[in-house]
Amino acid sequence: MRIGQRLRSSLSARISLWTVLFAAVVFIISISVVAFRSRNAVREEAIKGANRVLENTVLRTNYILEDVEDIANNLEWLILKDLDNPDAMMEYSHSIVQNNTILNGCSISFEPYFYPQKGNYFSAYSNNNGRYVYTMQEGSDNYQYFYLNWYMLPKLLMQPCWTEPYTDQEEGDEATMNLEMNVSYCKPIIGNDGNFIGVISLDISLKWLSETISAVKPYPNAYAFLLGRGGSYLVHPDPQKLFYESFFTPGLVDALTPEQKQLGKDMLDWKEGIRRLEVDGEPSFVIFRPILTTGWSLAIVCPESDIFGGFRRFRNTLLLSLILGLILMFLVMYFIIHRQIRPLSRLASHAETMASGNLDVELPHMGRTDEVGVLNRAFRYMQVSLRKYIDELTRTCILQWPM
Amino acid sequence: MNQKRLAAIILALALSLPLCAQSKGENTIVFTPQWTAQAQFAGYYAALELGFYKEEGLEVVIEHPNASRSAIDRMRKNQSQVTTLPLSQAIFALDRGVKLVNLLQTSMNGSLMIVSRRGVNPLKQKGARVASFRAGYDQLARAVANELGLEYEWLETASLLNLFIAGAVDASVAMSFNEYYQFLQTGLIERNEDIVYRLSDHGYNIQEDGLYMTREEYDKNPERARKFARASQKGWEWVAYHQEEALEIVMKQIHRNHEATNPTLQRLMLEEVLDLMEGYESGEREYVLRGEMVNQAVALMLKAGIIRTEHTIKELLP
Numbered sequence: 001m002r003i004g005q006r007l008r009s010s011l012s013a014r015i016s017l018w019t020v021l022f023a024a025v026v027f028i029i030s031i032s033v034v035a036f037r038s039r040n041a042v043r044e045e046a047i048k049g050a051n052r053v054l055e056n057t058v059l060r061t062n063y064i065l066e067d068v069e070d071i072a073n074n075l076e077w078l079i080l081k082d083l084d085n086p087d088a089m090m091e092y093s094h095s096i097v098q099n100n101t102i103l104n105g106c107s108i109s110f111e112p113y114f115y116p117q118k119g120n121y122f123s124a125y126s127n128n129n130g131r132y133v134y135t136m137q138e139g140s141d142n143y144q145y146f147y148l149n150w151y152m153l154p155k156l157l158m159q160p161c162w163t164e165p166y167t168d169q170e171e172g173d174e175a176t177m178n179l180e181m182n183v184s185y186c187k188p189i190i191g192n193d194g195n196f197i198g199v200i201s202l203d204i205s206l207k208w209l210s211e212t213i214s215a216v217k218p219y220p221n222a223y224a225f226l227l228g229r230g231g232s233y234l235v236h237p238d239p240q241k242l243f244y245e246s247f248f249t250p251g252l253v254d255a256l257t258p259e260q261k262q263l264g265k266d267m268l269d270w271k272e273g274i275r276r277l278e279v280d281g282e283p284s285f286v287i288f289r290p291i292l293t294t295g296w297s298l299a300i301v302c303p304e305s306d307i308f309g310g311f312r313r314f315r316n317t318l319l320l321s322l323i324l325g326l327i328l329m330f331l332v333m334y335f336i337i338h339r340q341i342r343p344l345s346r347l348a349s350h351a352e353t354m355a356s357g358n359l360d361v362e363l364p365h366m367g368r369t370d371e372v373g374v375l376n377r378a379f380r381y382m383q384v385s386l387r388k389y390i391d392e393l394t395r396t397c398i399l400q401w402p403m
Numbered sequence: 404m405n406q407k408r409l410a411a412i413i414l415a416l417a418l419s420l421p422l423c424a425q426s427k428g429e430n431t432i433v434f435t436p437q438w439t440a441q442a443q444f445a446g447y448y449a450a451l452e453l454g455f456y457k458e459e460g461l462e463v464v465i466e467h468p469n470a471s472r473s474a475i476d477r478m479r480k481n482q483s484q485v486t487t488l489p490l491s492q493a494i495f496a497l498d499r500g501v502k503l504v505n506l507l508q509t510s511m512n513g514s515l516m517i518v519s520r521r522g523v524n525p526l527k528q529k530g531a532r533v534a535s536f537r538a539g540y541d542q543l544a545r546a547v548a549n550e551l552g553l554e555y556e557w558l559e560t561a562s563l564l565n566l567f568i569a570g571a572v573d574a575s576v577a578m579s580f581n582e583y584y585q586f587l588q589t590g591l592i593e594r595n596e597d598i599v600y601r602l603s604d605h606g607y608n609i610q611e612d613g614l615y616m617t618r619e620e621y622d623k624n625p626e627r628a629r630k631f632a633r634a635s636q637k638g639w640e641w642v643a644y645h646q647e648e649a650l651e652i653v654m655k656q657i658h659r660n661h662e663a664t665n666p667t668l669q670r671l672m673l674e675e676v677l678d679l680m681e682g683y684e685s686g687e688r689e690y691v692l693r694g695e696m697v698n699q700a701v702a703l704m705l706k707a708g709i710i711r712t713e714h715t716i717k718e719l720l721p
Contacts, residue, residue: 149565
């Protein structure tokens, strides 16, 4: 109420307020346009940056995978050269792992009785346990490799392939107990007669792959994840998800949003793109791209809080500055306008005095040439005129009606 | 101490040693479930963890097989005394000369299904390449496929999931509590009745998991076998009423055995396994081997040439 009354009674307050309000509208519209464009620019730049990182990461992943494929191709040549010599397979398996730190293990495995002198099973297996490389013939009744995925897949598909993650366990000698989580590149060995005779399998550690890919982060809280063809996490910063869950695990209990489900499907379908959706409850951009040689799909998750963090801080600072500026503007304007129109109040007061009959009140000399000065001079002229008029009227009355 | 007294003590100790060894062996059971560590065996894990076997005076060790070596192989080589088997596998073993005794029948319904990888009804995939368990357990799927004239090409593997993912097969056998959820988890298929042929929905509802011992082992000490069965049943009853706690026990076993799974899959598995334990008509956990189901399984497997002799339920009962 007081503020309302004050506003109604103060021209300077009203002029100041309207001016500030108008200025606020203009500033808000301008800043909104600038902010909207800036936000889009920030987002575009962020996506470009993340895309560059993704491209580089896909390239790096491809280098790692192609290295392994090259090793398999070279090994195949050696195997076919010395196919009659099973002991050579043991040597090749050993030296491949010894000389390639990228590899966790290597198997050169053959069909039943391929080497009759070796019996039903012959698989030259080498493993790098971190301290040394050991080599053994791994096939036995306890380890019937013919039925395992890394042997069956290349045999059925008759082409090289990457497996899904697995642990390769076997009973028996503790030295052979291998609990490493691996993915393997498996290549069929085709004999000179064009028939399938065995498989080369090269193992790389999933943990190693995960650490390599996750090393680059475009933003502090951004992370990469790599999906296998069955949706399983080959790379993920959460070790519980890595290998144990798939992208679609929450979907088993209807805990995936339609957007998340679509993202998973698009990744499995080897599409590339950008999605804006909630990841672990946080709005994020997910940029994804396939690794076509393996059928895997790599994605980088960039939380919006990271991308727009700087922009939001800038925006909040700007808004705060705007509010403080408008307040200051109001105060300054009020002070200036009030000073400028204060003479009007004095004139109004003098006008009231004159209206009460006192025409002798001294009006101020303002010496201004603006509207206030003009009004001041008009008042003074009016005062003089009124005095003259009243003086003449008095003289006339005295003459007509002498005492 | 005089020498005579010392000699007497040593002699007494020496004579008691075989008795100690014998009594330890009598009370010890190595139990190998038919598959790797998972909620399918929750009742046994619970019985071990909660001391139900100890209450019966038994020392039980649980050793899981690996994917390329079956539990029945371990029993044949006397590495385990008790295992779980689906009924069809037990009948198959009988037919191959392995005399078995059913100690406890937990499953009252069939879970076996055939899941298409190609988005079509498996019954329309005549001649398809179908992944099957290397360890067995899918005799009924083969028998029914034979009955329906589907002429599938069966591919035995230790890794159904990888062949399914890679598209190296047109379909795969699956258990409704295990592989089916794993297939759903790949995102390659969705819950869709058209791509699943569940045997129990088509008149082939034949019970599966039961606890088995070789008859030879059983005859050595039937009371020990009964104690094991009793404690196991108690374990399963506890699990039915304490599912969350049971899941914790299951996850402990899983971590101990380094298995690649997660709590979501295990929860779904436990729910389905408990459902399968309830009799179709009664809705109760009956723990009974049903003669008509044995007969149906035998008839199907005989017709498909999977077994050579007609077997009866009597051969499986204690």
